[in-house]
Amino acid sequence: MAEKRLLLGDEAVALGALHAGLSGVYAYPGTPSTEITEYIQQSPLARERGVHSRWCTNEKTAMEAALGMSYAGKRALVCMKHVGMNVCADAFVNAAVTGVKGGLVVLAADDPSMHSSQNEQDSRFYGKFAMVPILEPSDQQEAYDMMAHAFALSEQLRLPVLMRLVTRLAHSRAAVQTGEAQAQNALDPDNERTHWVLLPGNARRQYASLVAKQPEIAACAEESAFNRLEIPAHADPDFGVIAAGIAYNYVQESVPAGVPIMKVSQYPLPIKEVRKLAAQCGRILVVEDGQPFVEEQVRGIFGEEYPVSGRLSGELPRTGELTPDSVAAALGVEGGPAFADAHNLAPRPPQLCQGCGHRDVYTALNQVAAEYPNARIFGDIGCYTLGALPPFRAIDSCVDMGASITMAKGAADAGVYPAIAVIGDSTFTHSGMTGLLDAVNEGADITVIISDNLTTAMTGGQDSAGTHKFEAICLALGVEREHLHVVVPLPKNMEEITRILRDEINYHGVSVIIPQRECMQTLGRKLRQKKQETK
Amino acid sequence: MKLDIKLSGVGGQGILSIATVIGEAATAAGLHLKQAEVHGMSQRGGDVQSDMRLSTDGICSDLIPLGQADLIISMEPMEALRYLPYLAPKGAVITSSKPLVNIPNYPDEAALLAELDALPHVVRADIETLAREHAMPKSANMILLGMAAPSLKQLLSEEQLRDAIARVFTRKGMEIVNANLEAFKLGLETASNR
Numbered sequence: 001m002a003e004k005r006l007l008l009g010d011e012a013v014a015l016g017a018l019h020a021g022l023s024g025v026y027a028y029p030g031t032p033s034t035e036i037t038e039y040i041q042q043s044p045l046a047r048e049r050g051v052h053s054r055w056c057t058n059e060k061t062a063m064e065a066a067l068g069m070s071y072a073g074k075r076a077l078v079c080m081k082h083v084g085m086n087v088c089a090d091a092f093v094n095a096a097v098t099g100v101k102g103g104l105v106v107l108a109a110d111d112p113s114m115h116s117s118q119n120e121q122d123s124r125f126y127g128k129f130a131m132v133p134i135l136e137p138s139d140q141q142e143a144y145d146m147m148a149h150a151f152a153l154s155e156q157l158r159l160p161v162l163m164r165l166v167t168r169l170a171h172s173r174a175a176v177q178t179g180e181a182q183a184q185n186a187l188d189p190d191n192e193r194t195h196w197v198l199l200p201g202n203a204r205r206q207y208a209s210l211v212a213k214q215p216e217i218a219a220c221a222e223e224s225a226f227n228r229l230e231i232p233a234h235a236d237p238d239f240g241v242i243a244a245g246i247a248y249n250y251v252q253e254s255v256p257a258g259v260p261i262m263k264v265s266q267y268p269l270p271i272k273e274v275r276k277l278a279a280q281c282g283r284i285l286v287v288e289d290g291q292p293f294v295e296e297q298v299r300g301i302f303g304e305e306y307p308v309s310g311r312l313s314g315e316l317p318r319t320g321e322l323t324p325d326s327v328a329a330a331l332g333v334e335g336g337p338a339f340a341d342a343h344n345l346a347p348r349p350p351q352l353c354q355g356c357g358h359r360d361v362y363t364a365l366n367q368v369a370a371e372y373p374n375a376r377i378f379g380d381i382g383c384y385t386l387g388a389l390p391p392f393r394a395i396d397s398c399v400d401m402g403a404s405i406t407m408a409k410g411a412a413d414a415g416v417y418p419a420i421a422v423i424g425d426s427t428f429t430h431s432g433m434t435g436l437l438d439a440v441n442e443g444a445d446i447t448v449i450i451s452d453n454l455t456t457a458m459t460g461g462q463d464s465a466g467t468h469k470f471e472a473i474c475l476a477l478g479v480e481r482e483h484l485h486v487v488v489p490l491p492k493n494m495e496e497i498t499r500i501l502r503d504e505i506n507y508h509g510v511s512v513i514i515p516q517r518e519c520m521q522t523l524g525r526k527l528r529q530k531k532q533e534t535k
Numbered sequence: 536m537k538l539d540i541k542l543s544g545v546g547g548q549g550i551l552s553i554a555t556v557i558g559e560a561a562t563a564a565g566l567h568l569k570q571a572e573v574h575g576m577s578q579r580g581g582d583v584q585s586d587m588r589l590s591t592d593g594i595c596s597d598l599i600p601l602g603q604a605d606l607i608i609s610m611e612p613m614e615a616l617r618y619l620p621y622l623a624p625k626g627a628v629i630t631s632s633k634p635l636v637n638i639p640n641y642p643d644e645a646a647l648l649a650e651l652d653a654l655p656h657v658v659r660a661d662i663e664t665l666a667r668e669h670a671m672p673k674s675a676n677m678i679l680l681g682m683a684a685p686s687l688k689q690l691l692s693e694e695q696l697r698d699a700i701a702r703v704f705t706r707k708g709m710e711i712v713n714a715n716l717e718a719f720k721l722g723l724e725t726a727s728n729r
Contacts, residue, residue, distance in 0.1 A: 115573065168571055173570040337601045345613060351637070
């Protein structure tokens with residue numbers, strides 16, 4: 001039913017995909033992308049249509065399952081935060097070589113300014129690398145409208161389509177005019193084995209065909225309704241603006257009258273339009289969130305002769321997300337604060353919840369590690385990364401999903417002792433299991449703590465793939481029974497936990513300790529739900 | 536006509552419920568609206584904020600530019616001060632006056648409140664204690680919304696806000712709707728007694 005709804009950018013993507021006839025969403029939770037899958041999980045339409053929406057173990061399994069659904073002729077969506085693209089890159093890049101059958105949209109939610117991330121990589125580079133079309137909505141309405149376009153484009157070109165959001169669009173609400181829901185595709189598995197079996201002989205043909213598609217992909221972007229060159233009647237010849245994705249809104253907020261603007265929301269960059277813009281003005285300012293993806297290409301078109309400014313030239317900051325203020329300054333518009341920064345102000349960093357089991361894990365770990373002056377503790381990605389901050393200051397590293405175990409192993413190989421890894425339950429199944437197998441196969445001298453709170457807590461309490469299976473997984477990977485322990489992280493058990501930790505550090509091989517207690521947030525939510533139901 | 540509002544507080548204090556009620560009222564009133572929220576890591580006891588923009592015309596940026604917020608509505612006094620550079624010259628600050636101290640280096644309370652009071656338009660009250668005294672401990676955020684209601688008047692009436700509270704909380708039962716309406720009224724009275 002067509003109606004107006006107040007939606008987060010993430011929710012607009014989800015509803016747009018459902019209305020475009022989606023048959024399955026595949027994802028691992030990650031800020032700022034999580035709400036897309038959650039919206040589909042809670043949607044009555046999705047339930048009615050039997051749309052797949054269960055969480056996957058990681059982004060690679062998600063991408064491959066979605067490719068399988070596409071192979072079967074149906075429309076599939078894969079969602080992740082930007083760093084998830086690194087995890088699924090093998091499947092993503094090769095999906096461009098095989099091509100797709102049912103529409104396949106890959107959604108990457110970037111996090112410039114690293115509100116909840118460890119880097120601010122720009123996913124558009126992945127789209128260019130894989131040589132597929134990229135979409136970048138400027139607002140919630142476009143996020144909704146683009147999904148139908150993205151699936152149609154994917155089926156027309158027989159390629160995955162990459163859609164990029166940024167945090168400020170993913171997590172901002174606005175009214176969205178929605179349309180009718182299209183029918184889903186029927187089951188129709190592909191029969192083109194030579195497309196899908198990437199033996200070198202086939203792969204060379206497929207890659208050549210991908211290269212041959214490039215002019216058509218470029219033509220689609222040149223003609224896209226989401227790209228627009230706006231040249232005012234009384235154009236100011238001084239400078240023009242290329243505004244990519246959400247940057248268009250910041251430009252609109254303060255742009256002086258008479259400045260030509262090229263709105264870019266579909267790539268490859270429409271080069272003919274860029275040349276038209278350049279013909280109108282003496283300089284181009286490129287405004288884009290993330291890394292200088294467009295700016296580098298525009299510089300490539302014109303070389304040294306034509307001035308191009310943006311993040312590389314310093315008109316806009318090289319790091320961090322765009323703000324209406326940084327964009328106004330680059331446009332030469334004056335503004336700024338009326339009141340100075342307050343004096344009575346202190347930073348208030350996030351912290352582990354009161355009563356959280358991770359707290360007890362770090363208390364025990366700090367107590368034991370203090371007895372070993374050379375101890376190194378390798379952390380991982382999740383709530384428990386907050387153990388790096390006071391009062392715990394417990395971990396020495398946090399790099400990427402799963403790196404705790406493998407870095408501890410490498411450090412132990414080099415001679416570090418004790419080498420201790422701290423990893424959460426969901427992160428362990430995401431990317432920790434294979435590293436543990438490496439460690440077991442070599443009898444590495446490491447102590448692994450799988451801090452299990454029975455959920456994916458950092459992103460809001462989604463199901464964790466390995467819940468109730470961790471002992472079985474560790475034993476199956478070859479961890480010895482006598483060096484595998486499950487404990488309950490509570491202050492009253494501190495003596496037992498510290499004793500086990502000490503014993504296992506003193507054992508020169510792989511040991512795994514699983515402190516297991518439900519996350520306070522999910523526990524509280526369950527209790528509230530129960531109370532509501534009994535009312 | 537436009538209203539740019541910075542909502543702030545500490546993770547878990549319920550600023551997003553205030554945003555939901557204002558958003559509901561604005562949508563019913565046919566206003567344009569954009570609201571940027573913070574999810575993820577910062578919700579764990581850290582500072583949280585939301586940019587809410589209401590307008591009779593279209594809205595471009597999801598974020599409020601520096602020096603343009605008509606209102607700062609804050610569940611915590613130091614968190615109100617954090618966004619001072621966003622406050623417009625004639626902007627108002629509506630805030631709880633009760634510090635939430637979960638960091639070791641929290642500033643001196645008297646100095647902090649003096650800095651707040653030196654601002655041109657401030658409405659502050661210890662909403663937490665008020666809520667407790669009136670047996671509505673979970674509705675402190677709706678007291679704060681009541682205190683802000685006079686400042687929202689040019690775009691949203693008290694009646695429109697009350698209706699929105701009823702609609703937003705209805706699935707939690709009449710008891711909670713009524714507690715929140717009472718809290719809203721208490722907030723209105725608190726603001727007018729100052």
